[in-house]
Amino acid sequence: MLARFWGFMRSDRAILVWASAVGMLAGLVAVLLKNGVALIRSGFFGAQSFTGWKWILGLGPIIGLTLTYLFVKRVLGGDHPGGGIPATLHALSTRKGALKRTWLFAPVVTSILSVGFGGSGGLEAPAVQSGSTIGSEIASRTRRNFRRRRLLIACAAAASLSSMFKAPVAAIIFAIEVIMIDLTAASLVPLIFASLASLLTAYFLIEGKDILEVSSLDPFVVTRLPLYTLLGLFAGVGSVIFTKLYMGATKLVERFKNPITKIILAGVLVGSGVIASPSVFGEGFELVNSLFEGYSDDFENDLGFLLTNNAEGITLIGLLFLAWALKPLLTGFTVGGGGVGGVFAPSLFGGALLGYIFAVSVNMIFGEGTIPIANSVLVGLGGMMAGVLHAPLTAIFLASEISGGYDLFVPLMLSSSLSYVIAKKLTKYSIYTKELAQRGELLTHDKDRSVLTLMTLKDEIETDFIPVGSDDNLRSLVKIISKSTRNINPVIDGSGVLLGHIDLQDIREIMFETDRYDTTLVCDLMSDIEFTVRKSSKMEDVMDTFEISGAWNLPVVDDEGRYCGFVSRSRLFSAYRRWLKETSDELS
Numbered sequence: 363m364l365a366r367f368w369g370f371m372r373s374d375r376a377i378l379v380w381a382s383a384v385g386m387l388a389g390l391v392a393v394l395l396k397n398g399v400a401l402i403r404s405g406f407f408g409a410q411s412f413t414g415w416k417w418i419l420g421l422g423p424i425i426g427l428t429l430t431y432l433f434v435k436r437v438l439g440g441d442h443p444g445g446g447i448p449a450t451l452h453a454l455s456t457r458k459g460a461l462k463r464t465w466l467f468a469p470v471v472t473s474i475l476s477v478g479f480g481g482s483g484g485l486e487a488p489a490v491q492s493g494s495t496i497g498s499e500i501a502s503r504t505r506r507n508f509r510r511r512r513l514l515i516a517c518a519a520a521a522s523l524s525s526m527f528k529a530p531v532a533a534i535i536f537a538i539e540v541i542m543i544d545l546t547a548a549s550l551v552p553l554i555f556a557s558l559a560s561l562l563t564a565y566f567l568i569e570g571k572d573i574l575e576v577s578s579l580d581p582f583v584v585t586r587l588p589l590y591t592l593l594g595l596f597a598g599v600g601s602v603i604f605t606k607l608y609m610g611a612t613k614l615v616e617r618f619k620n621p622i623t624k625i626i627l628a629g630v631l632v633g634s635g636v637i638a639s640p641s642v643f644g645e646g647f648e649l650v651n652s653l654f655e656g657y658s659d660d661f662e663n664d665l666g667f668l669l670t671n672n673a674e675g676i677t678l679i680g681l682l683f684l685a686w687a688l689k690p691l692l693t694g695f696t697v698g699g700g701g702v703g704g705v706f707a708p709s710l711f712g713g714a715l716l717g718y719i720f721a722v723s724v725n726m727i728f729g730e731g732t733i734p735i736a737n738s739v740l741v742g743l744g745g746m747m748a749g750v751l752h753a754p755l756t757a758i759f760l761a762s763e764i765s766g767g768y769d770l771f772v773p774l775m776l777s778s779s780l781s782y783v784i785a786k787k788l789t790k791y792s793i794y795t796k797e798l799a800q801r802g803e804l805l806t807h808d809k810d811r812s813v814l815t816l817m818t819l820k821d822e823i824e825t826d827f828i829p830v831g832s833d834d835n836l837r838s839l840v841k842i843i844s845k846s847t848r849n850i851n852p853v854i855d856g857s858g859v860l861l862g863h864i865d866l867q868d869i870r871e872i873m874f875e876t877d878r879y880d881t882t883l884v885c886d887l888m889s890d891i892e893f894t895v896r897k898s899s900k901m902e903d904v905m906d907t908f909e910i911s912g913a914w915n916l917p918v919v920d921d922e923g924r925y926c927g928f929v930s931r932s933r934l935f936s937a938y939r940r941w942l943k944e945t946s947d948e949l950s
Contacts, residue, residue: 483703
């Protein structure tokens, strides 16, 4: 009975059960992250309010980075959990979805320390990384194949976002756009179950306000469409600037190799930013919510010295832009200093503030009420998220769901699409995928390219070709050929460097001329090799070489030119077919 039950749970028929379990567990991770960060944050702001000492908030980032460093060094043995979603995508493309087991808890603890103490960053990426590890572990213990791993990792990603924002539809689309899961009936239903299970978990365990709350929006008016178009273009350019500021700030701190130096530098920079503008402490969703309410005295006080009661006109707009640029810079400093946090929340922060800046500017020029501030904030939020993450559909549906309806669906579609097109044109890859794409390790919805990314050359090298030395004579060659099952023998020198090859068809006649056995050398008989592939080559490059050369077998050499084996066109075709079946989302 037990064996039958376990057999059922290992089969694809139980995928909805496992998807629901992953969703619930990922939801619990999200709850833990949110509550942990909220607890530390409330302590800091409580101390600041009690003492009246604003500089107390500035101590948080350096404390958080220090604790994160100590945890990584002492508990994780120096194995930093990495960048959340990029680390998850990297494991999918290079480790067949087998995530490190320490990622079950490492992203949770490190992000609570980094973001809770005031480091700039989001909790969504660590939640996805930790939840994805849960999905990977369940797949490993039930049915060890890439197809189930990838599907359960996508379920975890959807579940994490669903519980964070209580936006189940946007969460499903996020898994499709970012985790690169194919949209089929076999994948969609598990994603729905995971997203729903996580959403219910969040409803039961999280009390109080949602992360983002949109109080009221004005209805969509067609005459404002040109303004929303302009806002989409504005958000697209802003997305590119946001990405460059973030990556530049990250590299600036990472240039310093000493971890203590990085912690001090990043801690001081982020702490100074927090003192100047407490709104950038942690995720910054409190300011985003205040932006939906419009310009207020609380908002002025929240931005500290950047905004004053006397600021108006061009001065006000300039100071708002300075406040906007602060978020990606501080996020980059936090990550560069060893902190753990994602760019999801900062992109929402930046988009909301950019929408606010746009509304203030338009209303300043054309008169109050030309464009409602809350509408502009929501559309700007969606536009920048689409541009920074290269995920336009996720942005559209997330903004719609957090706003409680689809009243601004048309402006959101327009703004997000325009922003995405501009960002894609100017920055081909998103923050999540840039490094992976440059290394040729990015899975995409291009099935052919994804299969080639998953294949590795070292798994397909055939080593039963017997090498011969260039100084060997014909007698030795004939003895080797008599033992070989192949028609080709690679020719190498004393160091193992590949010099050429002997083709049995080319020497068939001379093999029977025994009087030449001792006088004819291999180097006199070998043919030159026009095409080789490196052992470290990506499979897409190997396939290109086959196409250019027209060969059926290609020799493989290491970076020093030493012979490693051969790779055959027929073997690669078989491997390609196997991986194509493995990556199909149609469960058997």
